[in-house]
Amino acid sequence: MSKIEFEPTDNKVGCFIYTNLKEVKKEQIDEIKKLLNKYGVLFFKNQSLSPKEYINFSSNFGIPAKYPMLKPHKDFKDIYVIERKKTDTGKSFGEGPHTDSSYLESPPKFTFLQAVEVPEEEGKGNTLFYNQFLAYEALPEEIKQKIENLKGIFSSQGKIAQTRKLRMADHGTSEIKEIKSEHKLVQSIDGRKTIYCSPGHVVGIVNLSSEQEELISFLSSHQINENFSYSFGWKKGDIALWSNRSMLHAATAFNGDRKMFRITVQ
Numbered sequence: 001m002s003k004i005e006f007e008p009t010d011n012k013v014g015c016f017i018y019t020n021l022k023e024v025k026k027e028q029i030d031e032i033k034k035l036l037n038k039y040g041v042l043f044f045k046n047q048s049l050s051p052k053e054y055i056n057f058s059s060n061f062g063i064p065a066k067y068p069m070l071k072p073h074k075d076f077k078d079i080y081v082i083e084r085k086k087t088d089t090g091k092s093f094g095e096g097p098h099t100d101s102s103y104l105e106s107p108p109k110f111t112f113l114q115a116v117e118v119p120e121e122e123g124k125g126n127t128l129f130y131n132q133f134l135a136y137e138a139l140p141e142e143i144k145q146k147i148e149n150l151k152g153i154f155s156s157q158g159k160i161a162q163t164r165k166l167r168m169a170d171h172g173t174s175e176i177k178e179i180k181s182e183h184k185l186v187q188s189i190d191g192r193k194t195i196y197c198s199p200g201h202v203v204g205i206v207n208l209s210s211e212q213e214e215l216i217s218f219l220s221s222h223q224i225n226e227n228f229s230y231s232f233g234w235k236k237g238d239i240a241l242w243s244n245r246s247m248l249h250a251a252t253a254f255n256g257d258r259k260m261f262r263i264t265v266q
């Protein structure tokens with residue numbers, strides 16, 4: 001059996017994978033799943049999957065999820081197009097740390113993003129990732145105890161909502177009413193704990209009215225400490241795959257033409 005070629009980032013926030021996904025075998029998918037659980041985000045470099053091959057690969061990780069805010073690709077209903085043009089102004093889609101669709105009752109477990117067209121210039125349009133295993137481990141003991149059984153209130157109208165407006169103007173659905181859910185702030189994957197608190201969506205904490213703002217603001221700045229973060233620069237064909245329960249991510253501001261294909265799975 002051929003092993004996966006991989007290399008973790010220097011600070012262990014994520015892992016690069018160099019195996020050609022066009023020829024990936026079943027045993028290798030199992031290995032990829034283990035790496036995904038361990039590192040939270042995987043960066044597949046030097047890839048050239050067609051939309052069909054991309055959808056096939058994603059189907060190994062779960063059932064395609066519907067994204068309530070945008071219309072899907074016209075030919076591939078599992079793919080959502082995240083596009084920015086040189087002439088677009090305002091924030092990039094998804095700018096600001098968040099985890100995808102956390103306002104849903106069952107948020108998608110994993111998100112895939114494929115670079116279809118990206119600006120040539122180094123550092124333009126990078127995506128930031130923040131590892132929430134490492135963020136949890138670095139919490140003061142008293143905060144770990146405090147949040148152990150708390151639930152956050154997640155809303156589709158949280159801070160990140162404003163970055164969606166531009167995309168919704170051209171590809172949006174008409175579903176604009178607020179969606180809200182409650183989730184535990186501490187989650188566990190393979191026995192390791194993570195902080196599950198999406199700064200772009202969390203608007204409160206259940207049964208903690210007086211201290212909630214202070215706690216949310218403490219967590220939000222702790223979660224994105226540079227010790228747990230990695231800035232990924234895209235090349236055409238690259239695919240990133242991350243767990244929404246162990247990573248936060250954020251788009252960065254840029255001007256240029258960029259087209260990404262996004263798939264989320266449940």
Ligand SMILES: [Fe+2]
Pocket residue numbers: 094098099100249
């Ligand atoms: Fe996102």
